[in-house]
Amino acid sequence: MKKLIAGNWKMNGSLAANEALLREIAAGLSGQPACAIAVCVPAPYLAQVHALIMATPALSAIDLGAQDVSSQASGAFTAEVSASMLKEFACRYVIVGHSERRQFHGESDALVAEKAKAALAAGVTPIVCVGETLAEREAGQTEQVVKRQLAAVIHTNGHCISEIVVAYEPVWAIGTGKTATPEEAQAVHAVLRTQLKAATDHADRVKILYGGSMNAANAASLLGQTDIDGGLIGGASLKAPDFLKIIAAVPV
Incomplete structure (x- = not known):
């Protein structure tokens, strides 16, 4: 299974900065990458980034992603963006249930599951x-928390669960510079893999990404773990040299 390196730009970027970043990434990509690549960009820039990818042959290996989606198909939901709208801009991926959405917007496990279903x-x-948060980890609740969050998505999406991507992002390691050790990350990924295997005969096709401060320095050790199928990259995805180093760290 080909690993996936997905950049999450969060609420960053501008028309000029986006173009400069993508052109620098294009200049640094040589040949066919060993992994799948995606950039998940703020909704106002989907059209721009889609156009740049389409117009730049060196970016043809990069898929477009969004950072959130509505659980509703259409209607009176001001400021929401539907999955069909994302599809029109050739979005291959959309992030759902990011810890920042859960923390700052009160998104529940059930809502995250419905968003996955809509996508x-x-x-x-x-x-x-x-x-899990730092408090949950210190209380020994890591496995309980991640299994509960994934169980909601499995329950709502049934046999379609083999079509999702999972990203394990320890909340305490996001944007803090802290990161789980490769062994700590692998242990949680193995738990998630076992849970998926109990839910579908096709669990091995589900990519499980690590999303807690993966960077150019630690990418190789994390990506070398058995059940880590790629990375969901935050700050490092906004720096072309770092993003390219992470892509280059993927085992061939």
């Missing part, structure tokens, strides 16, 4: 984020 129905692959 799948439109042919967009949801990157479903799960992860």
Whole structure:
């Protein structure tokens, strides 16, 4: 299974900065990358980034992703963006249930599951984020928390669960510079893999990404773990040299 390196730009970027970043990435990509690549960009820039990817042959290996999606198909939901809208801009992926959405917007496990369902129905692959806070880790609740979060998505999406991507992002390691050790990350990924295997005969096709401060320095050791199928990259995805180093760290 080809690993996936997905950049999450979060609420960053501008028309000029986006173009400069993508052109620098294009200049640094040589040949066919050993992994799948995606950039998940703020909604106002989907059209721009899609156009740049289409117009730049060196970026043809990069898929477009969004950072959130509505659980609703259409209607009176001001400021929401539907999965069918994302599909029109050739979005291959959409992040759902990122810890920042859960923390700052009160998104529940059930809502995250419905968002994943909406994405799948439109042919967009949801990157479903799960992860524990520092308090939950210190209380020994890591496994309980991530299994509960993923269970909601499995329950709502049934046999379609093999079509999702999972991202384990320990909340305490996001944007803090801290990161789980490769062994700590692998242990949680193995738990998630076992849970998926109990839910579908096709669990081995589900990519499980690590999303807690993966960077150019630690990428190789993390990506070398058995059940780590790629990375959901935050700050490092905004720096072309770092993003390229992470891509280059993927085992061939």
